Amino acid sequence: MKTLKLMMLAVLAVMVVTSCSQKSQKSEKASKVLVLYYSQTSNTKVLAQEIAKRLNADIEEITLEEPYDTAFQATIDRCKADREKGILPEIKPLKANVADYEWIFIGYPIWFGTYAPPIASLLEKVDLSGKWVVPFCTFGSGGLESSMKDLAEKQPNAKVFPGYGVRAARMDAMPKELEQFLKRNSALMAVLDTTNVAVNEQADSPFVPADFPEQHPVSADEAAIFDAAVNGYPMLNAKAKSVASRTALDGIEYEFTAMDMPREKKPDMPPASEIKVYVLVEKDKAPVFIRVVR
Ligand SMILES: Cc1cc2nc3c(=O)[nH]c(=O)nc-3n(C[C@H](O)[C@H](O)[C@H](O)COP(=O)(O)O)c2cc1C
Structure with missing residues (x-):
């Protein structure tokens, strides 16, 4: 991660210099x-x-x-x-x-x-x-x-x-x-x-989210947020186990660890697996999942 950041900074420095020297002719x-x-x-x-x-x-x-x-x-x-x-x-x-x-x-x-x-x-x-x-x-x-x-x-x-x-x-x-x-x-x-x-x-500063803290077992309220976010999505049959949350730009983002179970009893269905599900709860809006990482 450190190396990536250093590489990005080096590239940024080169690009800024290049951009300044080329500004007059860039169009x-x-x-x-x-x-x-x-x-x-x-x-x-x-x-x-x-x-x-x-x-x-x-x-x-x-x-x-x-x-x-x-x-x-x-x-x-x-x-x-x-x-x-x-x-x-x-x-x-x-x-x-x-x-x-x-x-x-x-x-x-x-x-x-x-x-x-x-x-x-x-x-x-x-x-x-x-x-x-x-x-x-x-x-x-x-x-x-x-x-x-x-x-x-x-x-x-x-x-x-x-x-x-x-x-x-x-x-x-x-x-x-x-x-x-x-x-x-x-x-x-x-x-x-x-x-x-x-x-x-x-030019406004971007919102940079904090890292997620350590996860804790889900409470009944958090399980309800998870269920509301994934309910109705046909490719998931998941139950939340643990969770962590952080402030998002317009609300709260949750990182759930969940078990995804086979959706149907078919031999070619993938077996149960642990997944991460990211859920966003914005003010006055229903929970939605942002992405699943398998
Ligand atoms: C053949 C096929 C396989 C797909 N597989 C996945 C998948 O594995 N995971 C997923 O999240 N979405 C999957 N999708 C959904 C697409 O990624 C999604 O609808 C996407 O936005 C389509 O982009 P497009 O409108 O630019 O074609 C699949 C869609 C198709 C047609």
């Missing part, structure tokens, strides 16, 4: 940030467009030679069949030259716990060595952490920056969360500066 300069994304049903597209707008970045959608069927089950069936054959979907050639950029934001929906297969295809084709790579994603319940790990393993020479992910059901909370994410990352602020975005608009 003619090509953007240093590229946003590349795949999206099937537009959630990730909306997030990608918001990032590109805020960073004044170039943006390109990854498209397939043979797009997936829009029906959910047909997509699952094709993914399964491709996996059995050991193949990945063919993506169309990129127009952007990745080598021209210092920062590459890579966006995707989470499929089967990690980045969707078109991103696996992309990672076979591009060399991200030495680049700052910022993953971003949308998901039903979670998968940012696992996909970041997979990305770092696939491109070991890329400098993978801790990214941002949001539930498909919380897209309305995305613009504010994204703004906080960008503000919290000072190296990214330097990118904002070099890319000619009105930095003053973003």
Whole structure:
């Protein structure tokens, strides 16, 4: 963590110096940030467009030679069949030259716990060595952490920056969360500066949450908050065991440790497992879960 912070500070220093020396000519300069994304049903597209707008970045959608069927089950069936054959979907050639950029934001929906297969295809084709790579994603319940790990393993020479992910059901909370994410990352602020975005608009200090304290067994009230947050979400059948909480920007965020039980008595259902579920309780609003980490 210390090394990462030092690296970020070093990068920030270099970028600030570069930005100052280049300010007069930056409007003619090509953007240093590229946003590349795949999206099937537009959630990730909306997030990608918001990032590109805020960073004044170039943006390109990854498209397939043979797009997936829009029906959910047909997509699952094709993914399964491709996996059995050991193949990945063919993506169309990129127009952007990745080598021209210092920062590459890579966006995707989470499929089967990690980045969707078109991103696996992309990672076979591009060399991200030495680049700052910022993953971003949308998901039903979670998968940012696992996909970041997979990305770092696939491109070991890329400098993978801790990214941002949001539930498909919380897209309305995305613009504010994204703004906080960008503000919290000072190296990214330097990118904002070099890319000619009105930095003053973003100049307020970000909200930096404290670390979660140690967890304690859940009380009846906390169990009720957990149940209210996950109730009705069909992919979870979880019971909270312990919890810790901290102040969030507009309320309280809970980190629950829970046991997720098989949803149905079927042989192919995953076994019971311990998960972390992050729940937000904003003033006068019902509890919602932000993400699940498996
Ligand atoms: C084939 C498929 C598999 C999925 N697998 C997961 C998953 O493992 N975990 C999850 O949280 N969401 C999963 N989802 C939900 C998507 O990640 C979510 O709907 C996302 O916002 C879609 O992004 P898009 O609109 O950019 O395509 C899956 C969706 C599809 C179609």
